[in-house]
Amino acid sequence: MLQFAPIVPEAILTISLICVCFADLFQTKKVFYKKGWETIWIAALGLLLSIIALVWRLPQPPSLILGGAFAEDSLGIAFRLIIAMGSFICIFLCLDYFQMGGTPAAEFTIFVLASTIGGMLLSGSNDLVLAFVAFECLSLNSYLLAGYTRKDLRSQESAAKYLILGSASSCALAYGFSWLYGLGGGSTSFQEIGFALNQYPSVPFATWIAFLLVFFGIGFKLSAAPFHQWAPDVYEGSPTPSAAFLSVSSKAAGLAIAARLLWVVFSSLQPQAGQIVQLLAILSMLVGNLIAASQSHMKRMLAYSSIGQIGYLLLALSLEHGQGQSSLMLYLGTYVFMNMGAFACTILLSLQIGTDSIRSYAGLFQTKPWICGCLSLCLLSLAGLPPLVGFFGKTYLFWAAWQGQLYIPTIIGVFTSALSLYYYLRVIRIMFTREAKGTLSWQQIALPAHKEISFSLEKKDTPPLLTLTLVLCASTVSLFSFVIGPLTSIVNDLSFFYNDGF
Amino acid sequence: MTIETVLFSLFSSIALISGLMVIRAKNPIHSVLFLILVFCNVSGLLVLLGVEFFAMIFLVVYVGAIAVLFLFVVMMLNIQIAEMQENVLRYLPVGGMVGLIFLLEIFLVIENDLIPVFQLTDSTAHSALNFEMFVNKIQSIPNIEAIGQILYTHSFYFFILASLILLVAMIGAIVLTMHKTTLVKRQEVFKQNAIDFAKTIHKIRSAQE
Amino acid sequence: MNHFPIHGPFVAFLGLLCLVPPGAVAISWLLAPRTQGAEKRTTYESGIEPVGEAWIQFSVRYYMYALVFVIFDVETMFLYPWAVVFDRVGALALLEVCLFLFILLIGLVYAWRKGALEWL
Numbered sequence: 060m061l062q063f064a065p066i067v068p069e070a071i072l073t074i075s076l077i078c079v080c081f082a083d084l085f086q087t088k089k090v091f092y093k094k095g096w097e098t099i100w101i102a103a104l105g106l107l108l109s110i111i112a113l114v115w116r117l118p119q120p121p122s123l124i125l126g127g128a129f130a131e132d133s134l135g136i137a138f139r140l141i142i143a144m145g146s147f148i149c150i151f152l153c154l155d156y157f158q159m160g161g162t163p164a165a166e167f168t169i170f171v172l173a174s175t176i177g178g179m180l181l182s183g184s185n186d187l188v189l190a191f192v193a194f195e196c197l198s199l200n201s202y203l204l205a206g207y208t209r210k211d212l213r214s215q216e217s218a219a220k221y222l223i224l225g226s227a228s229s230c231a232l233a234y235g236f237s238w239l240y241g242l243g244g245g246s247t248s249f250q251e252i253g254f255a256l257n258q259y260p261s262v263p264f265a266t267w268i269a270f271l272l273v274f275f276g277i278g279f280k281l282s283a284a285p286f287h288q289w290a291p292d293v294y295e296g297s298p299t300p301s302a303a304f305l306s307v308s309s310k311a312a313g314l315a316i317a318a319r320l321l322w323v324v325f326s327s328l329q330p331q332a333g334q335i336v337q338l339l340a341i342l343s344m345l346v347g348n349l350i351a352a353s354q355s356h357m358k359r360m361l362a363y364s365s366i367g368q369i370g371y372l373l374l375a376l377s378l379e380h381g382q383g384q385s386s387l388m389l390y391l392g393t394y395v396f397m398n399m400g401a402f403a404c405t406i407l408l409s410l411q412i413g414t415d416s417i418r419s420y421a422g423l424f425q426t427k428p429w430i431c432g433c434l435s436l437c438l439l440s441l442a443g444l445p446p447l448v449g450f451f452g453k454t455y456l457f458w459a460a461w462q463g464q465l466y467i468p469t470i471i472g473v474f475t476s477a478l479s480l481y482y483y484l485r486v487i488r489i490m491f492t493r494e495a496k497g498t499l500s501w502q503q504i505a506l507p508a509h510k511e512i513s514f515s516l517e518k519k520d521t522p523p524l525l526t527l528t529l530v531l532c533a534s535t536v537s538l539f540s541f542v543i544g545p546l547t548s549i550v551n552d553l554s555f556f557y558n559d560g561f
Numbered sequence: 562m563t564i565e566t567v568l569f570s571l572f573s574s575i576a577l578i579s580g581l582m583v584i585r586a587k588n589p590i591h592s593v594l595f596l597i598l599v600f601c602n603v604s605g606l607l608v609l610l611g612v613e614f615f616a617m618i619f620l621v622v623y624v625g626a627i628a629v630l631f632l633f634v635v636m637m638l639n640i641q642i643a644e645m646q647e648n649v650l651r652y653l654p655v656g657g658m659v660g661l662i663f664l665l666e667i668f669l670v671i672e673n674d675l676i677p678v679f680q681l682t683d684s685t686a687h688s689a690l691n692f693e694m695f696v697n698k699i700q701s702i703p704n705i706e707a708i709g710q711i712l713y714t715h716s717f718y719f720f721i722l723a724s725l726i727l728l729v730a731m732i733g734a735i736v737l738t739m740h741k742t743t744l745v746k747r748q749e750v751f752k753q754n755a756i757d758f759a760k761t762i763h764k765i766r767s768a769q770e
Numbered sequence: 771m772n773h774f775p776i777h778g779p780f781v782a783f784l785g786l787l788c789l790v791p792p793g794a795v796a797i798s799w800l801l802a803p804r805t806q807g808a809e810k811r812t813t814y815e816s817g818i819e820p821v822g823e824a825w826i827q828f829s830v831r832y833y834m835y836a837l838v839f840v841i842f843d844v845e846t847m848f849l850y851p852w853a854v855v856f857d858r859v860g861a862l863a864l865l866e867v868c869l870f871l872f873i874l875l876i877g878l879v880y881a882w883r884k885g886a887l888e889w890l
Contacts, residue, residue: 080880081876
C-alpha cells in the first residue's frame with residue numbers, strides 16, 4: 060500500500076467529500092439557511108490534513124505511480140499545495156456569504172472539494188487520460204460553482220456562458236490530446252510523447268496543431284488574453300466565493316498542466332513555443348491592466364486584474380525550464396493570499412453595504428477602518444508596492460525574465476504593473492478620501508438572493524469566519540515579506556518535474 | 562467490393578445526409594430525430610472499425626439518454642417553428658472555416674503525399690506520421706474485454722474518479738434544477754396516508770385537557 | 771480487416787433485430803381494422819374540441835429526471851466490461867466496483883433526501 064502514498068492528499072479529500080455528503084444528508088435542522096457549519100468544518104479539516112500530507116510528501120524523491128499516470132515531484136507538489144491552500148481559504152469565505160444569501164453552503168463545499176481533487180490530480184498528472192479526466196473534474200465543478208446561487212439571474216447567465224465556452228475549450232483540449240496520442244506513437248505518457256516528438260522532428264506541423272489546440276484549451280482555463288472574454292462576466296455574475304476560487308485554485312491547476320506540457324511534452328518546440336506563451340503573457344498584461352482601469356464594479360475589476368496577473372505568471376512560464384519555475388511558484392504562492400484577501404474584503408463589504416460597485420465604497424474608511432485597511436494591503440500587494448509580499452514576488456519574476464533575455468516582455472510587464480497601480484490606488488483613494496454620499500440603501504440595490512440579509516446583519520455585524528480569513532490573508536501579505544529570503548530559498552529547492560531533461 | 566465497403570458506404574452516407582438534415586430541418590424535433598439517426602449510423606461505423614464497445618456506448622448513452630435530453634430541452638424551450646427559419650448562411654464563414662481546417666488535418670494524417678503543401682521535409686525517414694493502427698493491438702480479444710482487464714486493474718483510479726465526477730454531476734443537476742423552497746406548502750402524501758384515526762383523536766383530546 | 775468472424779452472433783442478432791420493427795408494423799397493418807372519416811383524423815381530447823397547438827412547453831422537472839437518468843446510464847456503461855471480465859479480474863475489482871457503486875449510491879440517497887425523486 061506504500062506505493063499509493065503520493066495520492067494520499069487526494070484520497071483524504073475524497074474521503075472528506077463523502078463525509079460532507081453524509082453530514083449534509085443526515086442533518087436534522089429544518090431551517091436550511093442555518094445549515095453548513097458542520098460541512099464547512101469537515102471540509103476544512105480535510106483540506107488541512109491534505110495540506111499536511113502534501114508537506115510530508117514534499118521532501119520525498121520524485122516518483123511515478125499508478126502505472127506512470129501520476130508523477131510526484133516537488134514542483135507538482137508545490138502546485139498542489141497552492142491549490143489546496145486556495146480552496147482552504149475559499150471554504151472559509153463561503154459560509155457567511157451563503158448564509159446571508161439564504162443558500163445552503165453544503166453543496167458549495169462539495170463542489171469546491173471535488174474541483175480541488177480535480178485540480179490536484181491535474182497538477183500531478185503525467186498521462187493524457189488522467190490529465191483530461193482531472194481537467195473535466197475541475198471544469199465541471201467550476202461551472203457548478205459559477206451557477207451556484209441559482210435564484211440570482213446573473214449567476215445563471217454567467218454559468219451558462221461559462222459552460223458553453225468552457226465546453227468548446229474542453230473540446231479543443233481533447234482534440235489536441237488525441238493529436239498528441241497519435242504523434243506519440245500510441246502512448247499516453249507525457250515522457251514517452253515528449254520523447255517521440257523529440258525523436259521524430261520531421262512532423263513539426265502536426266506537433267504545432269497539437270500545441271495550439273492544447274494551449275487554446277488551457278489558455279481558456281487560465282483566462283489568458285485572447286481567451287479572456289468570459290472571465291469578467293463570469294466573475295461578476297457568479298457568487299463571490301466562486302469567483303475567488305476560479306481566480307486562484309482553478310488558475311493554479313491550469314498553470315500546473317501548462318507548465319508540465321510545455322516543459323515535458325513540447326520541449327521539441329521549445330524556443331518558438333515559449334515565444335507563443337510570451338505573446339499570450341504580453342497580451343494578458345496589456346489587456347488585463349488597461350481594461351481594469353475603466354471598471355466601476357469591484358468584481359469586474361478584480362477579474363481584469365487577475366487577467367493581468369496571469370500575464371505575469373505566463374511570463375515566468377515562457378522561460379526555459381530551470382529558469383522560470385521558482386519565480387513562478389513564488390509569485391503564485393503570494394498571489395493566492397493577495398487575491399483571496401481582496402475577494403474576502405469584497406465579500407465582507409458587499410455583505411455590509413449590499414453592493415460591489417466601487418463608487419459605493421466612498422468614505423468607508425470612516426465606518427469600517429479595519430476592512431478597508433486590509434483591502435488596501437491586499438490591493439497594494441497585488442500592485443507590487445515595496446514593503447508587501449507582492450513586491451518581492453514581482454521583482455523576482457521580472458528579474459528572472461530579464462535574466463532569461465526576455466527584455467521587451469519584461470519592460471512591458473514593468474510598465475503595465477506601474478499602470479496597475481492606478482486602478483488599485485483608485486479604489487483605495489475612494490475609500491479613504493471621499494465623503495460617504497447619500498447612496499441608495501443596500502436594501503434597494505441588493506440582489507434578489509440577498510433578501511434575507513436584513514435580519515442576519517442586525518445580529519452580527521462582523522461574520523467571524525470571514526474576518527478570520529481576512530486577517531490571515533492580510534497578515535500573510537504584510538508579514539511574509541520579512542521571511543522572503545528563506546521562502547525564496549525553499550522555492551528554489553522545489554525545482555523540477557519528474558524526468559524531463561531531454 | 563467487400564461487404565464491409567458496402568456497409569461503410571451505406572452507414573457513412575446515411576450519417577452524412579442525416580447530419581445535414583440536423584441543421585437544415587425546420588422543426589427542431591426533426592433535427593433531434595435526425596441526430597439520433599446520425600448516432601445510430603455512427604455506431605454502425607464503429608462496429609465496422611472493430612470497436613464494438615463504443616458502438617454500444619453510442620447506442621445506450623447517446624441515443625438512449627443524450628438524445629432524450631435534447632428532446633426535453635427542445636420541448637422545454639418552446640421554440641416555435643417560425644423562429645427557426647432564420648438566416649443560416651450567417652454562420653457559413655465560421656463553420657466553413659472550421660470544416661476546412663478539419664479537412665486539411667485529415668489530409669495531413671492520411672494522404673500527405675498527394676498534397677504538395679504538406680509534404681514532409683524528411684520524406685525518406687518517415688513518409689507518414691508515426692501513427693499506430695490501434696485496432697490491430699486489440700484484435701486478439703474483443704475490446705470490451707480489453708477495457709475490462711485494464712479499467713479494473715491498472716487504471717482503477719480513473720474508475721473511482723469517474724464515479725466522483727458522476728456523483729458531483731448528479732448533485733449539481735439536483736442543486737441547479739430543484740425548485741423546492743420552504744415557502745410553499747406541499748402535500749405530504751406519506752404523512753397524510755399514515756395518519757391513524759385513534760392517534761388523531763387522542764391528540765385532540767390531549768390538547769383540550 | 772475482416773472483423774466479422776468474431777461478431778458472428780452479433781450480425782445474426784442484428785439481422786433479426788432489423789426484422790422486428792417492420793414486422794410489428796406489418797402485423798398491425800395486416801390485422802387492424804381500418805375505418806376512414808373526418809372524425810378519425812381529429813385529435814382525441816376526451817370529447818372536447820382541441821384548442822391551440824399540440825406543442826406545449828414541458829416543465830423543467832422532466833429535465834432533472836433525464837439528467838439523473840443519464841448519470842445512471844453512464845454508470846451502467848462502466849459496469850459492462852466488469853461483467854465480461856468478472857472471472858479474470860478478481861476480488862480487488864469487486865471491491866472497486868463496490869466503492870464505485872457506493873459513491874453513486876450517495877448520489878441516489880442525496881436525490882432522495884432532497885426530494886428530487888418526488889413529483890412536486
